[in-house]
Amino acid sequence: MGETVAGIVANPASGRDIRRLVAQASVFPTAEKANMVQRLLAAFAVTGLDRAVVSTDLGGISAAVLRALGRGGTWPKVDFCADDPITGTAADTTNAVRRMVEAGAGVIVVLGGDGTARVAAAACEDVPLLALSTGTNNVFPQMREATVAGLAAGLIATGQVDPDLVTHRVSVLEVVTKARREIALVDVCVSLSRHIGARALWDPSSLTELYCTFAEPDGIGLSSVPGQLCPSPRSSPDGVALQLGPVGETPYVVHAPIAPGLVRPVGVRGWGLLRAGVRVELAAAGGVIALDGERELELKTGESAFVELKPDGPWVVDVRAAMAEAARKGLLRAETDPGKERRR
């Protein structure tokens, strides 16, 4: 095997949107994001990874990692993505992920929320993603200790754990408008709002349609609505589709945790299965389409759009399975000879 490489993307803007004002969402500190990167690098080193490619930002994460690098430490070689201008937008994540794919990364670890993971998923091609939560409404990224995630990622990137055994492909929702083609990892929602505004969705009264790849009863965000009405596990090839409306005009109301500290009644007119591979035309002609809880696409008046559940989304790492495989193969275990110790 040639040089082994893993990527780390850390979004400086995750966990900073308007839900800090309209709800009680927490701020995920920059210093903690930088700590997580360092914990990942420390774990990579234990797995024998040759090189880590790390995103750069103007928020202080890569600067803190660079300072720590100067203090010395047992890390693999670290290269920062420095070839693209930093825009302060989602393009920074896209560019960094593309550089990591080009560098031959075996795994890309993404620190952010659902929004960051969505952008990374659109650019990572067949390289497995390991998304760790540093955002607000996190359904796709995992709340997991970065050290353990780093061990799992390093073992996969170095080929010690077979990625075929511990990664799986997830479904995505593809949204197609006249001018754009985007994906969502968890949900697509249509709002009567005219403009994207501050991006996050927190007012359910303007929502008309919701499509989810999966819906878990203990989820947060919009997928928690079907999670309480018509749960659909992540393992299911199909998703769910719901028609929403103002409370008082709908036969069903779900009290859904749509943001941290914000449990709101959401009116539901009806729901059904969203079959994989079937293209659905959105009922709305105009308004705004939100992807994974963030308003992203403004439709022109009368403009139509389509959504389709596709099974060929990104490959994602199952950390538990990777660590179980490491245990089965004894990859993090060393056996000593107790007799030799006694004879000394």
Add this chain to the structure above:
Amino acid sequence: MTDALRGAYRVMRTIRAVEERVRATGGCGHRYDGEEALAAGICLHLDSRDAVAGTRRRHGQRIAKGADVKAVLAGLRDHPVEPATLGGVPLLICGAAIAAKQQDTGGVGVAFLGDGPGATLEALNLASAWHLPAIFVTETTGYTDQAAGLGVPGVIVDGSDFFAVHEAAGEAVGRARGGGGPTLIETGFPRYAVDCLQRFRTRVTNSGELREQVLDAIDTEVAQLVEVSAAAPGPTPGDPETDVYVSY
């Protein structure tokens, strides 16, 4: 809503036109082009109860808050580089917020801080401790961590996107007026890269809310206003004494 959108565009276009006029005559050392959406998005939530204070780029904020264009132009003509009052701005706004709170006017104070000068952290601390109706607006990112530590919620928005700023500012002003305390708004800026006026035009015409002709008419109206204002006589030598002395 279309009235509000027309008003927003008129404010942004006026800021741009005033600045272009002053730059054409060799003034305006501290540019505001590219940030019109920030001033408009915030100040359109404010009224006569409210106070704003800004750093060097404050001509845009003054116009957005409703200052007479003649006065802004005259000020820039006489002081092409606006005098810097950087360090004190956040504390000045705490003073305005204390007054509004004590007098129960429902007013708020808004500090436009640029990259966050001087006593910003002290002001955030004071505003948090006294639960002041104050809003701190920075044109850089990096304060949300500290603000969160002081108990002030912070939000990052694209400062060149009128709708993003307007929505976040609406929540912040509503919180402040309702006794919810201070807020930090951090604005990221792809400045000089995105023309926020053109972006606004495209979006409101795509959505069918305003027609191009309406926006063009505002352009013409603003150009005339700036011409007339620029031709207005400047201050006379006696003007500095106006409203200074009181006879008993």
